[in-house]
Amino acid sequence: MFGQGLLKGLQITLQELFTKKVTVQYPEESLPLAPRFHGEFVLDVEQCIACSLCANACPNKVIEIETAKLDKKRVLTGYMMRLQYCLFCGLCVEACNKGAIRFSQKFEMAKYFRDQIPLILYKGEPPVQEEQGNTGITAGEAEGTEV
Amino acid sequence: MPGSSIPSTVIDGLKDKFPAIEVSENLTITVPEAELLSFMRELRDNPDYDFNFLTNLTAVDYPDNFTVIYNLVSFKYGYTLMAKVNLGKDEPAVSSLTSLWGSADWQEREVYDLFGIIFTGRHNLTRILLEDGFAGYPLRKDFQWVGGRE
Amino acid sequence: MLRTEEITLNMGPQHPSTHGVFHVVLKMDHEVITEARPICGYLHRGIEKLAEARTYTQFIPYTDRLDYLAAMLNNTGYVQAVEKLMEIEVPERAEYIRVICCELSRIASHLIAVGTYSVDIGGITGFMYCLRDRERIMDLFEMVCGSRLTLSYMRIGGVAEDLPDEFIPALCQFLDEMPSRLDEYDGLITGNEIFQARTKHVGLLDPGVAINYGISGPNLRASGVFWDLRKNRPYSVYDRFDFEVPLGKRGDCFDRFTCRIKEMRQSLKIIRQAVEQLPEGPVMAKVPKVLKPPAGDVYHEIEGAKGILGYYVVSDGSNKPYRIHVRRPSFINLGFLNELCKGWKIADVVAILGSLDIVLGEVDC
């Protein structure tokens, strides 16, 4: 009979009227995010040993690490992620042995200006030079990706 | 994997018919360019092989030569076969297989677009992915370009 | 028949029914299509060239962006190709997790295909229902790997992380509820007379021609050709599952559509078996930190959501691939569009194009 399919469809949509609503009222209530969610990055500066494994694991050379030598030890002086190039794939987090770089649950990263997008996770003063240590060797430069 | 590669008896039969072909260990057949069309026609039309499905057609830019790769599947027997044609570095050209398999049409155009390999004996060999005025063939190893990174 | 002056009509690159940036130049005699010339490449990003500057692991995220509706399948195809080249044995548990994720991805992709096809034909309701259920799969993916769309979950030698504890209960709940949802789609979309009138006996695809043109996946099976790599040439652990391959009879738009709905049911069946059989154990094989496959080449095919997805990987022995080529099913399926549209009316082009279920990221690579 013609119109049967239409009635069936209407019946289904009518049933749906009485089921639980799936809409999340976003700004007021937020969706529960999974623990593994790939949000904005956070850096545990205490843990970071400036090994630049994360920078080397990155497919798109997003991470720029600045280090300085202090008593034959590498010290982190700068950690910047150029989020505009980031794939949010998680290879850097996976590469980190110390668990220093992690994802947070923050996803509201929208900005009005492009120059605010790069995420500066750490910016420290270079340590006081006791010997003639060289500063400012960036991991990115070693790979040949100068900004 | 069951029914994946072609049995060696079939390869031997092919060798008798086309003495010029070379078969490597993993049963990849290298065909001279001149015999490609007749070899492929034999593969498709002979009921012993019945390769009715050209699944993949691509090319590689090796330091010494271009290689065009054909992957064939026989639905009847479940055989798969990889055939290769080596081409010279300057003005590479190979005969087109569009008369045998329709799926060769777009894939040949893609290879022409990205490698600049000419497929002879077909119409409408134009760029498919890039725009018509694009200079160079991007998947060649000597292709130079400037990225947009700041 | 009365002939009129030929009209050229551009459909795309920005058109709601082209599913992305795709351009068809239609030559028409009155309302009848005489030639449909597809122009693609508006999303060509040169992924194959980018692969040559990245290591084997670093290319995994780029495979997501090919067929972004079924990223897990793209991941799997690539890592299996490299594993085949390096002869890595993947742990059992990882194989099962891959199967679960792949089939979820297939369902997600088919849900988008079904939903957008419903919009193309003129019913927004079906789209809303499909997207609602797709969100649940997205939630599952987010649990597993933290992303919704671009997943990058597979690794060469296994998967990135083991399944979280809350995943299996959530998956089982999804499996319980999904069949009734599929019945809803059948009632809403498939059973609708207007939908049937616009899709039945439209865009007929002859099986012989389809094989000759390299068409694969649900589009080929809708024409009645039994060719599903999960059955015909089982890779991974697909030979351990009991499922059917749905086939169509006529090869029209309606068959291509219903094939997808039926395939979703089979995918649910596979996932259920995989969950039951899921073994314990490691999820990652022992692979070296720096992957250097032996020099050589390999071609590996899996059954993607849109058709046969093949990866051709050439290694020169270094840690970066010499060349990677992807056999993209959407690209090859689209090659037949001209012949498929010929003789049909202009409104049917939307129906035919939608039924082919192309993803432009995959077409243009």
Place this chain on the structure above:
Amino acid sequence: MDVTREQHPIEKMTNDSSLIQQVKRVIHLAPLEKIFNLARGYSLWPLGFGLACCAIEGLMATNAPRFDLSRFGYEVLRSSPRQADVMLVAGTITNKMAPYVVRLYEQMPEPKWVIAMGSCAISGGPFVDSYYVVPGADKLIPVDVYVPGCSPRPDAVLHAFMMLRDKVQGKVVLENAR
């Protein structure tokens, strides 16, 4: 000063007819404009224009029941640029597509806004090194809000829409505006 259509102050400053036209079009009555902007902020009509992966999240999933863009009044996805206010650049812009993106933007009526969604639209993203990718939508058209992510969640897109609303309604003082 008596500002009429004939005697606009700009005419005293310059003879450039195109500039005079431009200024006459741009300068409006401020209080009225505030009311207009309030209304505009609550009824942005996005252009139904998807480029790549982000279109699935930014246009389809946000319109889907879970996130439901229509709660804000933004659900009217127009396929014609003539009827749209907001262009959501969702995906990679390639060299082949760039002229069309510009043309679509130019076809949109004033006032218009652009949201660059995802890494690709901000800067070329993962494909920035490619030979065929435009490194960012702002190389072609002015962008109002950038949404990092690859691809951003639908909630993040909603957040971007609300940021754009604040900008349209003039609620935020844009720091270091140029």
